[in-house]
Amino acid sequence: MPASLEPATLPRPTPALWPRLVRAVGRAIARAAAQLRRDGFALAGVTIYTVFAVVALLADVLATHDPMEILFLPTGKLAANIRPGADFLLGTTNLGRDIYSQLIHGTRSALLVGLSAAVVVASLGTVVGLVSGYFGGRIDMVMMRFADVALSLPFLPFVIVLIGFLGASINIIIMAVALLLWPNTARVIRSQVLSLRERAYVEAARVTGASTWRIMFVHIAPNILPLSFLYGSIAIGWAILTEASVSFLGFGSANVVSWGYMLQDAFASQALSRGHFNWFIPPGLCIVLVVVAGFFISRGYEEIFFPKLRD
Amino acid sequence: MAALLEADDVVKHFPVKRSLGEIATGRHPAVHAVDGISFAIESGESVGLLGESGCGKTTTGRLLLRLAVPTAGTIRFDGQDIGTLAGDDLATFRRRAQLVFQNPFEALNPRFTVLRAIAEPLVNAGVPRADHQARVVEAMRRVNLADVDQHLDKYPHQMSGGQLQRVVLARALVLEPIFLVADEPVSMLDVSVRAGILNLMRDVRQAMGLTAVYISHDLALVRYVCDRTLVMYLGKVVEDGPTEEVIRLPQHPYTQALVKAVPVPHVDQSHEPLPIKGNVPDAKNPPSGCRFRDRCPHAMARCASEEPPLREVAPRRRVACHLLAA
Numbered sequence: 001m002p003a004s005l006e007p008a009t010l011p012r013p014t015p016a017l018w019p020r021l022v023r024a025v026g027r028a029i030a031r032a033a034a035q036l037r038r039d040g041f042a043l044a045g046v047t048i049y050t051v052f053a054v055v056a057l058l059a060d061v062l063a064t065h066d067p068m069e070i071l072f073l074p075t076g077k078l079a080a081n082i083r084p085g086a087d088f089l090l091g092t093t094n095l096g097r098d099i100y101s102q103l104i105h106g107t108r109s110a111l112l113v114g115l116s117a118a119v120v121v122a123s124l125g126t127v128v129g130l131v132s133g134y135f136g137g138r139i140d141m142v143m144m145r146f147a148d149v150a151l152s153l154p155f156l157p158f159v160i161v162l163i164g165f166l167g168a169s170i171n172i173i174i175m176a177v178a179l180l181l182w183p184n185t186a187r188v189i190r191s192q193v194l195s196l197r198e199r200a201y202v203e204a205a206r207v208t209g210a211s212t213w214r215i216m217f218v219h220i221a222p223n224i225l226p227l228s229f230l231y232g233s234i235a236i237g238w239a240i241l242t243e244a245s246v247s248f249l250g251f252g253s254a255n256v257v258s259w260g261y262m263l264q265d266a267f268a269s270q271a272l273s274r275g276h277f278n279w280f281i282p283p284g285l286c287i288v289l290v291v292v293a294g295f296f297i298s299r300g301y302e303e304i305f306f307p308k309l310r311d
Numbered sequence: 312m313a314a315l316l317e318a319d320d321v322v323k324h325f326p327v328k329r330s331l332g333e334i335a336t337g338r339h340p341a342v343h344a345v346d347g348i349s350f351a352i353e354s355g356e357s358v359g360l361l362g363e364s365g366c367g368k369t370t371t372g373r374l375l376l377r378l379a380v381p382t383a384g385t386i387r388f389d390g391q392d393i394g395t396l397a398g399d400d401l402a403t404f405r406r407r408a409q410l411v412f413q414n415p416f417e418a419l420n421p422r423f424t425v426l427r428a429i430a431e432p433l434v435n436a437g438v439p440r441a442d443h444q445a446r447v448v449e450a451m452r453r454v455n456l457a458d459v460d461q462h463l464d465k466y467p468h469q470m471s472g473g474q475l476q477r478v479v480l481a482r483a484l485v486l487e488p489i490f491l492v493a494d495e496p497v498s499m500l501d502v503s504v505r506a507g508i509l510n511l512m513r514d515v516r517q518a519m520g521l522t523a524v525y526i527s528h529d530l531a532l533v534r535y536v537c538d539r540t541l542v543m544y545l546g547k548v549v550e551d552g553p554t555e556e557v558i559r560l561p562q563h564p565y566t567q568a569l570v571k572a573v574p575v576p577h578v579d580q581s582h583e584p585l586p587i588k589g590n591v592p593d594a595k596n597p598p599s600g601c602r603f604r605d606r607c608p609h610a611m612a613r614c615a616s617e618e619p620p621l622r623e624v625a626p627r628r629r630v631a632c633h634l635l636a637a
Contacts, residue, residue, distance in 0.1 A: 200417040204482070207376055208432035209405030222422050 042300020048293035056107040065098035067105040067257045084278050091278045094269045102257050103282050109258040110240045117239030120178035122232035125185025133193025147183035168253045177239040185231040192224050230298050237294035259283035314351040315522050321384035342594045344370040346546035357523045359533030362543035368526045372492045406436050409483035413495040415475035419467040426463040429482045450485040473504035494526045542566045545602040552628040562630040564607045
């Protein structure tokens with residue numbers, strides 16, 4: 001039956017994908033911002049991340065010296081063990097390296113490790129969880145046994161053995177963290193998918209002929225993305241902590257300045273017994289701040305994610 | 312008229328977890344949700360599937376739409392066995408057969424606007440994007456969703472139950488199907504909007520010449536919208552016939568009890584006690600013979616040993632009961 005359309009309801013041009021996506025992201029940010037105003041923890045976490053991100057981006061501008069350069073005083077003497085002051089903001093190490101510049105540059109490797117690991121953990125965990133939960137049966141069985149194996153590996157020894165075989169590098173650490181953390185994400189996503197796939201609207205998609213992939217990625221995935229982000233933000237903290245631990249134990253990459261490397265350096269040269277608090281307190285504090293910020297954010301956003309998945 | 316849909320001895324069992332003893336003895340326990348039902352639906356008919364919860368009516372509906380595949384038996388839609396459909400044939404079937412859901416609050420993706428929800432079948436059917444909006448608007452007109460413009464960009468949580476059920480109906484109609492299954496289409500709605508939705512469905516069905524199956528436990532609904540009624544009990548069809556006849560002159564003892572169980576709005580009306588007692592038996596271990604025998608006031612020895620077949624007792628009238636075996 002040819003419906004007589006009034007001008008008001010003439011077909012509007014269907015909005016293209018990008019504007020819709022931009023609007024969706026905009027809505028998500030607006031919602032996140034609204035939550036920030038309510039939740040002090042999340043606000044603190046976001047502030048910490050923002051500060052560190054700015055520092056990492058501007059590291060070359062903010063650093064006063066090359067972090068690995070061995071510095072000399074104008075007198076020609078090695079600038080070793082100098083106390084914090086105007087020339088060396090946080091003092092120098094026993095080999096004459098500027099601690100402040102190392103701290104600034106350490107932000108970069110910390111965020112690099114943290115964010116890459118988070119992206120890998122969140123995407124791997126999400127895809128495995130989706131496939132496992134949606135298809136069930138044998139696929140689910142096999143994937144979840146892999147997850148069990150990964151969960152049963154002791155964290156640090158695994159990373160150290162991996163580095164022993166493949167050599168010390170930031171990429172190996174990112175890989176190791178991703179390999180060990182994806183099961184947590186995958187399991188939570190899977191259980192959500194188990195409940196979502198029984199929803200009537202998924203059945204509705206099926207009865208109108210939606211393909212399996214379309215059901216998984218268009219109808220189900222958007223409802224679990226918040227969870228993926230949550231687990232990603234937790235992975236940031238874990239990855240940074242792992243990198244620091246590995247570096248502290250001396251298995252880190254020798255030519256990348258990281259906070260863990262600084263701690264190891266300070267430890268090896270007995271900074272504590274010499275009372276060089278300016279050497280190891282700042283990197284330690286930074287690690288704590290970044291890790292805690294990740295948990296603050298996830299804590300704050302749990303409130304949006306868990307009570308109701310709808311907006 | 313030719314049969315649009317034919318179910319031939321359709322069985323659907325859902326396996327349940329086996330205990331150690333059952334594994335040892337090699338038994339496979341299963342819930343017998345649908346246990347051998349046969350019927351044909353003619354083009355343009357509106358058929359009610361009546362029964363209490365757990366009798367297999369929803370499973371039957373899912374089987375008819377191939378949301379589940381029968382354990383045994385075949386369902387033919389327009390001459391094709393839908394159990395074996397694949398690829399293009401399945402896509403065609405999906406365009407021609409649609410479902411209206413019980414709970415409109417659940418049946419719509421909370422992240423989809425009305426426009427996107429109703430356009431989803433069009434996307435899946437490969438209709439060009441440029442035509443979507445016009446067809447969505449047409450479908451919304453058809454279900455009397457006034458102020459189309461005002462609704463297009465709304466999300467489900469911004470609408471009322473009655474409006475949502477209209478959206479669900481519009482989504483089912485947008486591909487212009489020829490067959491519709493409505494699973495308890497109004498049971499989740501406020502009483503005040505039920506009649507509106509039912510009238511709408513009836514009008515739409517007549518205007519579009521749809522064949523429809525209404526699944527319900529509600530005698531009044533079935534009487535209101537269905538020409539013919541199939542009464543189900545524990546995975547079996549026990550009675551089949553024109554709705555008015557089934558309700559006025561129920562032949563099977565179970566149907567008789569169902570009709571008696573409808574409350575009458577008179578305070579001083581004398582209450583005749585229901586002729587049946589007890590609950591529906593476990594669908595994992597249905598009784599031998601007639602499934603209704605342990606609740607039936609007329610049960611005989613024969614009922615335990617022999618299962619009554621669904622027999623034609625009059626033209627267009629089938630009943631499964633030994634009492635009617637002449």
